[in-house]
Amino acid sequence: MTTTPLTTTPAWTVGDITVHRIDETPLPPATGPWLLPDATPDLVVQHDWLRPHFADAEGTLRIDSHTFAFTVGGLRVLVDTGIGNGKQRANPAWHDLDTDYLETLTAAGFPPDSVDLVILTHLHADHVGWNTRLVDGDWVPTFPRARYLTSRVEREFWAAYEMDEAREQMFRDSVLPVEEAGLLDLVDVPAEGLTVSPGLRLLPTPGHTPGHVAVELTSRGGTAVITGDCVHHPVQLAHPAIGACVDIDPHRSETSRRALLDSLAGTDTLVLGTHFAPPTAGRVITHDDAYRLTPVPADAHRQPSATSPTGAGTDE
Template sequence: MDTFTLGSVDITRVTEWQGPFAPASVLFPSIPADLWREHRSWLAPHFWDAETDNYQAHMQTWVLRSQGRTVIVDTGLGNDKERSDAVLAGRKGDFLERLATLGVTPDDVDIVVNTHLHADHVGWNTRLVDGAWVPTFPNAQYLMSRADFDYWNPDSNNPRRSRFGDPADSRATFEDSVLPVHRSSQAVLWEGTGYRIDSDLSLELAPGHTPGSAVLKLDSGTDRALFVGDLVHTPLQFLEPHHDTCLSEDQHEATRARMRMLEQAAATNALIIPAHLGGAGAAEVVRNGSKYAIKQWAPLPPPA
């Protein structure tokens, strides 16, 4: 867990889990194998295992301290969840203990930002207490886009065809990690193209990966950052942004959102902070002809 500051906002990364997630050839079907090999010198070992072709995933939460409030960006995998995926299922992790080492208890969290409502972004929205799912952060507002809430709600009669894992997992995720927060009146279902949190932080709709995927924008003093959720999974997408994962609900729209985000980041010198990037976890980019190049990495060491 390491902290750096942008403007007046302190930012800390809390890693819940890291390891091989899936073969890169499966997760990124349009990226040719020779492109991974071409960039092997810096992709391995933090982003890609060259021997197994496994994409190296990091399930991490970003803790922000902004204007006297504690803001959590995405809540990871959670514990005790019934899922078909071995990485997500029945976990007994120490995430809350890791938060405690920062001096953050569940009662201290003021705002939870769910960039989207996939299972690996909402797991710690709730925890199991006496057989019931209750909000982990009892004093927090949970910011979720209305578009995602309606899309994943089993009662919405939405004819969705989810690309993300087992459809039963999507239903279970909504029921154990989203619905309890809504029932407790802690969910803020924001609508439209954006939502203002404070003068330094705002949300901007960036649909494609899911209908309600959002980017959290930090604009404080002379510093900028974009917490982009799953718009970027591998730093190869900085260089080759037209490639998307097989997990997006609308790959073409996700690619358009990623291109807009990269253009914005290059124009404003913003640090791009994806949800699952290993290594330093974030980078600045610059224009490189019709594409982009990595200017510099964030001032964070790789998680131990």
């Protein structure tokens, strides 16, 4: 009798949906001061609930790059695609990476050719990188059977934006090849949100970028929300006015963040932070005049190894 190897995947159960965290890479300590300059160490250390998971004793923020994969309504879905391998980036933490992201995704049961839908919360370099991979010198879609979905407002904003060379490069290697393959779908997201399929809804959270969306999952009375960059780090629950240095519209970003947190506070909704370090997920509670996150550990959901006879197959 052959024993099937098992791979542990950080995952959370929402009704009938299992949401897998697909790890790419932790980001270096310098990321926090650059990205959230108002989250100073003196401010961060005032919040002991951030330690040890989301910040260290000196007030340095912990920030990760990961994505989420799940099956809902018969669709195999990936939310955001991280930084990507071999991409030429101005940010040294993102430049020319060589990670096991695709192997991790496959081991979780989502080989690239099995993905039906890729949702892009917005079109920043650390959210679109694995849209493509390099094959024989060309950037080609990583998920050839998938539709890639993003807000029409988002794509049209960048089409009219005067980009620097670094952003032009990102679009050349990670967005345009998907468009040219006819795989990018643009959708209008009204104020009340857009239902993509039963149990899967896009929530407009503009500000970080004009067309930014969060992603809501519902199943059998359970609800989860994937934040995208509406919330970069749990310190923003305690201080919603703290914005990112790359917010296109800081005031609108804060408004969206406050509205989202207010809608989540005191509910059973599982919040999954796109850049939250492990344990990554939690529930929002009111605290003083703002909020805090009560962590929810992963289920450590186990899937058959992709290399086993009963696994999901390998990425060839």
